[in-house]
Amino acid sequence: MESPNKKHRILIADDSEMNRAILEAILGERFDIVGVENGRQAVAELQAHSIEYSLVLLDIVMPEMDGFEVLSYMNSYRWIDDVPVIMISSENSPDFIERAYDLGASDYIQRPFDAAVVLKRVQNTITLYAKQRKLMGIVADQVYKREKSSAMMVAILSHIVEFRNGESGLHTLHINKLTELLLSRLSAKGGRYYMSKDDITIVSLASSLHDIGKISVPDGILNKPGKLTDEEYAIMKGHSMAGAEMLGNLPLWENEPLVKAAYEIARWHHERYDGRGYPDGLKGDDIPITAQVVSIADVYDALTSQRCYKAAFSHEKAMEMILGGECGAFNPTLLECLSEAGEDIKAALADTSQSGYDDRELSRITDELLRKNEVSVTGRAEKLLEFEQAKTAFTGQYTDELLFSYSDDPACLRLSHRLAEVLGVPPFTVDPKKKETLFLSAGDSGKALIKKLADSTDGETTDFETDIDMTLNGSARPVHAICRSVWSDELDAKRLGIVGKLIPLKGESSK
Amino acid sequence: MTLEAAYAAFGGDYQECLGRLRSEVLIKKFCQKFLDDGSYELLRSSMESGNTEEAFRAAHTMKGVAQNLAYTKLGKVSADLTEALRPGTPYDEAKVKELYKLVSDSYNETVTALKAVFEE
Numbered sequence: 001m002e003s004p005n006k007k008h009r010i011l012i013a014d015d016s017e018m019n020r021a022i023l024e025a026i027l028g029e030r031f032d033i034v035g036v037e038n039g040r041q042a043v044a045e046l047q048a049h050s051i052e053y054s055l056v057l058l059d060i061v062m063p064e065m066d067g068f069e070v071l072s073y074m075n076s077y078r079w080i081d082d083v084p085v086i087m088i089s090s091e092n093s094p095d096f097i098e099r100a101y102d103l104g105a106s107d108y109i110q111r112p113f114d115a116a117v118v119l120k121r122v123q124n125t126i127t128l129y130a131k132q133r134k135l136m137g138i139v140a141d142q143v144y145k146r147e148k149s150s151a152m153m154v155a156i157l158s159h160i161v162e163f164r165n166g167e168s169g170l171h172t173l174h175i176n177k178l179t180e181l182l183l184s185r186l187s188a189k190g191g192r193y194y195m196s197k198d199d200i201t202i203v204s205l206a207s208s209l210h211d212i213g214k215i216s217v218p219d220g221i222l223n224k225p226g227k228l229t230d231e232e233y234a235i236m237k238g239h240s241m242a243g244a245e246m247l248g249n250l251p252l253w254e255n256e257p258l259v260k261a262a263y264e265i266a267r268w269h270h271e272r273y274d275g276r277g278y279p280d281g282l283k284g285d286d287i288p289i290t291a292q293v294v295s296i297a298d299v300y301d302a303l304t305s306q307r308c309y310k311a312a313f314s315h316e317k318a319m320e321m322i323l324g325g326e327c328g329a330f331n332p333t334l335l336e337c338l339s340e341a342g343e344d345i346k347a348a349l350a351d352t353s354q355s356g357y358d359d360r361e362l363s364r365i366t367d368e369l370l371r372k373n374e375v376s377v378t379g380r381a382e383k384l385l386e387f388e389q390a391k392t393a394f395t396g397q398y399t400d401e402l403l404f405s406y407s408d409d410p411a412c413l414r415l416s417h418r419l420a421e422v423l424g425v426p427p428f429t430v431d432p433k434k435k436e437t438l439f440l441s442a443g444d445s446g447k448a449l450i451k452k453l454a455d456s457t458d459g460e461t462t463d464f465e466t467d468i469d470m471t472l473n474g475s476a477r478p479v480h481a482i483c484r485s486v487w488s489d490e491l492d493a494k495r496l497g498i499v500g501k502l503i504p505l506k507g508e509s510s511k
Numbered sequence: 512m513t514l515e516a517a518y519a520a521f522g523g524d525y526q527e528c529l530g531r532l533r534s535e536v537l538i539k540k541f542c543q544k545f546l547d548d549g550s551y552e553l554l555r556s557s558m559e560s561g562n563t564e565e566a567f568r569a570a571h572t573m574k575g576v577a578q579n580l581a582y583t584k585l586g587k588v589s590a591d592l593t594e595a596l597r598p599g600t601p602y603d604e605a606k607v608k609e610l611y612k613l614v615s616d617s618y619n620e621t622v623t624a625l626k627a628v629f630e631e
Contacts, residue, residue: 018548019572090578111575113531
């Protein structure tokens with residue numbers, strides 16, 4: 001947050017010291033001015049500090065790198081989305097002016113200029129950009145909330161189905177991931193198979209609901225250990241049509257892409273490319289591509305998962321069986337995609353832990369957020385955040401220190417690689433209650449620390465240290481814990497989370 | 512000599528400058544600064560060494576500075592020299608030399624008149 005008294009900072013790029021001095025004399029009272037004498041220096045300054053600038057005043061003719069090149073850089077790094085540029089030049093040919101505007105300049109001031117006009121235009125441009133940025137922040141928040149709730153609702157629904165099936169909870173996640181991987185490959189083939197990233201995300205989400213119709217299949221049949229009778233099998237097969245009916249009877253939402261895709265998938269994910277599937281016996285490309293993809297994903301996951309009637313096949317064996325036509329008839333193009341995506345699929349599903357899912361889910365939401373055009377304009381902050389996250393992940397992976405961080409929203413706990421190892425827990429978990437598991441082995445001293453963490457409500461970033469007893473590598477050790485609770489820099493401060501470091505002490509536990 | 516009289520002597524427009532920069536103090540400050548400005552020196556050295564590209568930039572800067580301070584005559588001749596030196600324009604040595612001489616003369620007139628004001 002910018003405090004109201006802080007002066008906006010302006011970068012002036014002009015090779016003439018006189019010109020910079022004149023502008024500084026006009027603007028210096030109200031703004032914080034930094035001057036550079038050529039385009040290269042301007043780019044270097046923005047590279048390092050673009051976030052600190054509210055505006056760039058840019059000359060065109062400069063040595064080393066001219067103003068147009070600076071604009072090009074600002075475009076390719078997307079700084080121009082957040083830092084407006086006003087050109088100041090004695091060039092007055094329409095070509096120059098037009099080119100500057102085309103490259104994203106907000107305004108063009110010709111020399112000789114009027115001091116009052118320069119001041120006014122600079123102020124206006126900064127105010128407009130600040131307002132626009134604020135609005136974008138609001139939109140981004142809304143989009144984030146909306147995406148988060150719909151993904152959550154779908155996850156809840158699919159969990160209900162899985163819960164009743166006695167499935168692990170991983171099946172839906174696998175189908176999601178497989179659908180996404182296959183559709184991305186397919187879309188890359190272009191032509192009629194092309195699909196936007198947004199659509200791929202929607203279809204992957206919709207794939208979670210493929211078995212929703214199973215809710216209408218009686219328990220006794222759904223979870224029958226032995227072989228189904230013909231009659232029971234017929235009822236079981238009814239789940240695809242039942243799912244389609246549920247999804248088709250949503251008059252308010254029937255035109256929503258998510259509902260449309262979910263309908264196609266629920267109804268036709270047991271059709272076969274040769275026309276011998278159910279419920280409609282559709283053949284070839286009469287089967288919507290969404291359903292074809294989920295169908296192949298469903299088969300792959302069934303093969304590689306353990307079921308009460310069979311062991312899990314290896315990835316290689318499953319691929320061989322599907323590609324060899326042992327598990328039904330599929331679209332040859334899709335089989336090609338499956339074959340191409342083989343390694344990605346193996347890698348993506350190898351990590352079957354729940355924590356892996358949470359990580360993916362988070363990155364999906366973030367990804368989606370970044371993909372929305374209207375939001376990508378706030379890119380700078382997101383990119384910085386992304387970089388910080390990557391940095392944290394890197395540090396966590398390679399340091400030998402026992403570090404942890406806990407963020408309140410979204411609630412997730414991240415441990416350095418080493419800490420996860422000595423505690424024997426996953427390095428990344430998303431769950432508001434998980435932060436406590438970190439100190440569970442610490443008994444009463446751990447509880448006291450948890451309470452202290454929970455009680456830190458002073459609204460200021462503070463550090464505190466304490467000694468606790470923890471179980472590391474299976475044996476009790478005294479540990480010195482240093483924690484910092486981090487608060488947002490706003491008037492109405494919110495706690496963002498806790499970061500901390502554990503230092504094992506020499507000697508035996510006091511217990 | 513007053514600054515306004517000096518402007519009249521070297522072909523500038525003091526009132527126009529005052530209208531734009533709105534401060535006699537500022538004009539005085541920048542006119543004084545102009546005496547130390549390196550643009551002319553850069554123009555002279557690049558003309559002598561035959562570096563047309565740098566001469567173009569120096570003339571261009573001179574034009575911008577002169578126009579901002581309403582040194583009308585110097586701004587005009589610098590603009591003409593800038594165009595003659597602009598990359599992509601056919602290079603006419605005789606014309607460039609002639610225009611450079613006009614810029615030099617006007618610059619010297621300007622500096623002489625300004626020095627008279629500030630060294631009084």
